[in-house]
Amino acid sequence: MIEIKNLHAAVDGMPILKGLDLTIASGEVHAIMGPNGAGKSTLSYVLSGREGYQVTDGTVAFKGQNLLELEPEQRAAAGLFLAFQYPVEIPGVTNMTFLKHALNSVRIQRGAAELDAMEFLKLVRAKTKELGMSDDMLKRAVNIGFSGGEKKRNEILQMAVLEPTFAVLDETDSGLDIDALKIVAEGVNALRCRERSMLVITHYQRLLDYIVPDHVHVLAAGRIVTSGDKELALHLEEEGYAAFAERAAA
Amino acid sequence: MAATAESVAQVEEIRKYKHGWETDIEMETAPKGLSEDTIRFISAKKEEPDWMLGWRLKAYRHWLTMEEPTWAMVDYPTIDFQDIYYYAAPKTTEGPKSLDEVDPELLRTYEKLGIPLKEQEVLAGVQGAPKVAVDAVFDSVSVATTFKKELESHGVIFCPISEALKEHPELVRKYLGTVVPYTDNFYATLNSAVFSDGSFVYIPPGVRCPMELSTYFRMNAKESGQFERTLVIADEGSYVSYLEGCTAPMRDENQLHAAVVELITMDDAEIKYSTVQNWYPGDENGKGGIYNFVTKRGACRGDNSKIRWTQVETGSAITWKYPSCILQGDNSVGDFYSVAIANNAQQADTGTKMIHLGKGTRSRIISKGISAGKAQNTYRGLVRMGPKALNGRNFTQCDSLLIGDRCGAHTIPYIESKNRTAKVEHEATTSRISEDQMFYCRQRGIGEEDAVALIVNGFCKEVLQELPMEFAVEAQKLVGISLEGSVG
Numbered sequence A: 001m002i003e004i005k006n007l008h009a010a011v012d013g014m015p016i017l018k019g020l021d022l023t024i025a026s027g028e029v030h031a032i033m034g035p036n037g038a039g040k041s042t043l044s045y046v047l048s049g050r051e052g053y054q055v056t057d058g059t060v061a062f063k064g065q066n067l068l069e070l071e072p073e074q075r076a077a078a079g080l081f082l083a084f085q086y087p088v089e090i091p092g093v094t095n096m097t098f099l100k101h102a103l104n105s106v107r108i109q110r111g112a113a114e115l116d117a118m119e120f121l122k123l124v125r126a127k128t129k130e131l132g133m134s135d136d137m138l139k140r141a142v143n144i145g146f147s148g149g150e151k152k153r154n155e156i157l158q159m160a161v162l163e164p165t166f167a168v169l170d171e172t173d174s175g176l177d178i179d180a181l182k183i184v185a186e187g188v189n190a191l192r193c194r195e196r197s198m199l200v201i202t203h204y205q206r207l208l209d210y211i212v213p214d215h216v217h218v219l220a221a222g223r224i225v226t227s228g229d230k231e232l233a234l235h236l237e238e239e240g241y242a243a244f245a246e247r248a249a250a
Numbered sequence B: 001m002a003a004t005a006e007s008v009a010q011v012e013e014i015r016k017y018k019h020g021w022e023t024d025i026e027m028e029t030a031p032k033g034l035s036e037d038t039i040r041f042i043s044a045k046k047e048e049p050d051w052m053l054g055w056r057l058k059a060y061r062h063w064l065t066m067e068e069p070t071w072a073m074v075d076y077p078t079i080d081f082q083d084i085y086y087y088a089a090p091k092t093t094e095g096p097k098s099l100d101e102v103d104p105e106l107l108r109t110y111e112k113l114g115i116p117l118k119e120q121e122v123l124a125g126v127q128g129a130p131k132v133a134v135d136a137v138f139d140s141v142s143v144a145t146t147f148k149k150e151l152e153s154h155g156v157i158f159c160p161i162s163e164a165l166k167e168h169p170e171l172v173r174k175y176l177g178t179v180v181p182y183t184d185n186f187y188a189t190l191n192s193a194v195f196s197d198g199s200f201v202y203i204p205p206g207v208r209c210p211m212e213l214s215t216y217f218r219m220n221a222k223e224s225g226q227f228e229r230t231l232v233i234a235d236e237g238s239y240v241s242y243l244e245g246c247t248a249p250m251r252d253e254n255q256l257h258a259a260v261v262e263l264i265t266m267d268d269a270e271i272k273y274s275t276v277q278n279w280y281p282g283d284e285n286g287k288g289g290i291y292n293f294v295t296k297r298g299a300c301r302g303d304n305s306k307i308r309w310t311q312v313e314t315g316s317a318i319t320w321k322y323p324s325c326i327l328q329g330d331n332s333v334g335d336f337y338s339v340a341i342a343n344n345a346q347q348a349d350t351g352t353k354m355i356h357l358g359k360g361t362r363s364r365i366i367s368k369g370i371s372a373g374k375a376q377n378t379y380r381g382l383v384r385m386g387p388k389a390l391n392g393r394n395f396t397q398c399d400s401l402l403i404g405d406r407c408g409a410h411t412i413p414y415i416e417s418k419n420r421t422a423k424v425e426h427e428a429t430t431s432r433i434s435e436d437q438m439f440y441c442r443q444r445g446i447g448e449e450d451a452v453a454l455i456v457n458g459f460c461k462e463v464l465q466e467l468p469m470e471f472a473v474e475a476q477k478l479v480g481i482s483l484e485g486s487v488g
């Protein structure tokens, strides 16, 4: 699905990612953990093509395509989705309008027919129901006045509507209460399938009890320093990053 | 090679302004330039009563003593008023009695604009189709008014003002110039002297106008000016919603547009006046765009009467426009909802005046200004509470949105209060489309220009939702089109 090799990236000329390698096969779920400021969100922005994040070295192949030469909207159409750590507010634009624009833009780029208002409404109602969200949220402006948890859930709703093939979830669990965490995890799990891969960024082992990853990686100082299975997350939680990094360095 | 590049550029240009074609039709014009003879010519052409000619001449003589105002934040070369045609009419369409008599070439013009006059009538039989009566003004004359019969059955008068001068001279004489006197300002005075046509509306007491009334203005002739005059009167307890749309072909020469609109509401009456202005804005450097100097004013004469201006201003090289309300009647209400978009080299200086005279009068101003390219967008608003405006209330919300860093937004509120019980509130914000918002949209698959259109439409929502449905959709699209090329 995605193959990241020796990725170096800088923000404002300051190097953040320093030779990151990561390969995710079709159908796999990988988790990335790591201390604050390690470069986790930076990785998600570099993958999705955010302006101001310069790739200085390395390659990213996405389904055999050079991902780095695509515009952000083309990457979305190619199947890449990013659930933001800090979802953005758009005043005056309802969630419904936003979702419809997004879905139809993606469909047009993929050569599919646009959905009309009725078809779209049907689809989105089904998705909100699955995620235990109220339709009220569709009528509100994008993320305006949403609680932290509602914002995260809204990201998952967008993911469910856009049906990406590769989703990066950046700390989607932060700010969720236990019940919401379960619902979000169920939503994510429902989307798991052989054709879809995920990269889950989190600080908490707890999320991985619900979304069980195939691989866990530790990102520190701009590189993947260790990889392992689910057990790795448990060790991390017990030891903390500092001790872990020390031991890893030794 | 060069030729190809040029035609690509031309196609590009045409794509940007989709109404930039002209209609090939024989025109009859008054001799170029302005003089008493020109005015006599226009008046004679329209077979006007003597008092009308007298009024025009008074206006003209007054105009000769006036100077062009320079206080607005707009910059343009001096206009040579002798280098303009003040009357241009399609030859074949003098006094159409019905649509069948209208030149088919003209009907096609309106179809291209998305205003099929014929269909409007045909559709009337179809259930659920919204009814809109249309008066179409082509350069200096009105070419067709639809739904006349049905409106007449309700006692509603909706016709070209030239026709009203013949059929209902007493009504026109009673109200014309009572809200915007011929001495009012440079452009309004010019309009009073040379106005060629426009729409006249009278809603009798207690009548709720059964459909939206609409006028479409199209400027076609070269080097012509369009000086239309609109007069809408809502008698006691009546209601009308009126829409105005405008387009013009692309020209290298700037064309002058100086309209006057007067609204009058009697006791308990209400007028909603909506405008979607899409005159040709000129090329990237403003060359060839329309100069739009308009005086629009409503008088809430009666108690509990109400006037609401809603405008979406996207076109013109220069917009100079301040739809205003004079709140004379006790407890009368004036609203002004405005979206003004200026892109490239466009300059907009627009806003409103709310003059509170009666007791308990209320006004609300919601202004959304969007600037992109190297455009300048100014909101200029006056709220005046007169000595008798006991418990008068005004609320003003002025929001500016900037796209890019070469454009400007200016907010100039004037507040005068002569009554201690009156309250005036003013809120203003300036913001930019953030990089966060753009990236968020693009990550979801929405391209840059669509993202701008989406975000700007959200910003304007409060105003756009005040437009009648048919217009709101059109206006939303227009917002996107007028901002094309503003990013990237």
Ligand SMILES: Nc1ncnc2c1ncn2[C@@H]1O[C@H](COP(=O)(O)OP(=O)(O)OP(=O)(O)O)[C@@H](O)[C@H]1O
Pocket (backbone or CB within 6 Å): A011, A012, A014, A016, A034, A035, A036, A037, A038, A039, A040, A041, A042, A043, A085
């Ligand atoms: N726009 C920016 N300008 C300057 N520095 C930046 C910018 N964006 C990120 N950085 C820096 O890059 C480093 C990595 O940031 P990033 O957001 O990727 O960390 P993270 O691993 O996601 O951390 P967290 O766990 O706190 O979310 C940090 O030191 C941060 O301050």
Ligand SMILES: [Mg+2]
Pocket (backbone or CB within 6 Å): A040, A041, A042, A085, A170
């Ligand atoms: Mg982060």
